[in-house]
Amino acid sequence: MSTKTTLGILGLGTVGTGVVKLLRDNPQFEIRAIAVRDKNKQREVDLADFHVTDNAFELADDPNIEVIVEVAGGIGQVHEVVKRAIKNGKHIITANKEMIAKHGPEIFEAANKHNVTVFFEAAVGGGIPLISTMQRGLQANRISKVAGIVNGTTNYILTMMEQEKKPFAEALREAQAKGYAEADPTDDIEGNDVVYKIAILASLAFQSPVEVGKIYKQGITQISDLDIQLANEFGYRIKMIGLAQPVGDTGKIDVRAHPMLVPLHHPLAGIEGVNNAIFINGSAVGEVMLSGPGAGQFPTASAVVGDIFNLASALKLPDFARYFQPAMNSTTCDVCPIEETTNAYYIRLETLDVPGVIGHLGLACGEHGVSLLGLVQKGVTDEGVATIVLLTHQVKESQLQAALGDIRRQLTTKEIPVVLRVLR
Secondary structure (H helix, E strand, O other): OOOOEEEEEEOOOHHHHHHHHHHOOOOOEEEEEEEOOOOOOOOOOOOOOOOEEOOOHHHHHOOOOOEEEEOOOOOOHHHHHHHHHHHOOOEEEEOOHHHHHHHHHHHHHHHHHOOOOEEOHHHOOOOOOHHHHHHHHOOOOOEEEEEEEOOHHHHHHHHHHHHOOOOHHHHHHHHHHOOOOOOOOHHHHOOHHHHHHHHHHHHHHHOOOOOHHHOEEOOOOOOOHHHHHHHHHOOEEEEEEEEEEEOOOOOEEEEEEEEEEEEOOOHHHHOOOOEEEEEEEEOOOEEEEEEEEOOOHHHHHHHHHHHHHHHHHHOOOOOOHHHHOOOOOOOOOEEOOHHHOEEEEEEEEEEEOOOOHHHHHHHHHHHOOOOEEEEEEEEEOOOOEEEEEEEEOOEEHHHHHHHHHHHHHOOOEEEEEEEEEEOO
């Protein structure tokens, strides 16, 4: 009988190709089959030695495959294949953050029922060993905050906008040309990707599933190079942040994904390019930051293959599957609505350059209990439109929105293009 661990690989894109390259000469493993969408597509890895199929269910049903390595991404059919594989007693290793974020509890429950395990290190943070750190390395801690840069694409775009003074559209095109952004970059630039990842991290940190649809999100498309320059003058850098923290003793969790002004002295402010970093506050350990490459073929493949090695070692132990079940209760987290959160804000407005404008803005803020920390006017156009930037002290979101409602209704206000929150 073969002592090799037998694998079926689902998907042969960038990450799948990296996994095959890292494993193909390893005597410990045998890749029994690879499922792809298009068998005729040219690949950058020689597939002559492998059984390649375009029927993914074949892998789920093959009794000779012990472990399904899912690197196809998306949900739909992939989710069905994973469910069937679990039912057939196969272990799952996945890099699929969307599937884990949306269907994690159901998948873990099925795995528990069929005594198999699901590893998902590569779903968040690329090559950073983040999931294992949270699941096992920090078990002695009560976690009070998780905040991080978990999307390499947006971090690269914001870095280019800052360092090379490029407008958003140009920085995005460059990210696409370098392969850091997809042809359709919506999931990255609108914040969906960060939503999936922070949902997974929050579920692990607070041991309750988080409903993806309840997480507030805001993308980076409205941010201009002017905002980046002004933030810098105020002592901040703009970063796309995933944030999860309990709200006092309310039992609610504040989970969100949006750009934030990060103080220049904060460790997250120095994370540049496609790198990721996660900042965790634990009751015993204090503050921990993990950082490293958050995307790319080999960093992500490294996390997948790390899971494969861990699983192969664990397969030798009796009844090991229960040890790897994520500690999670079945009741979903009570997510705090964004209106109830408290933040400091950066607001950029376009107003008519007439006497009394500043006074009107101060009055609208004062009426709703919004205290201003700073106010700067930046130039006036030929049409007589001034750019004004407000920085506020901590205030409840609902109060700020009420003040902004009043400001929008003022006849001197042209528009409020950007409202960003500040990381405490």
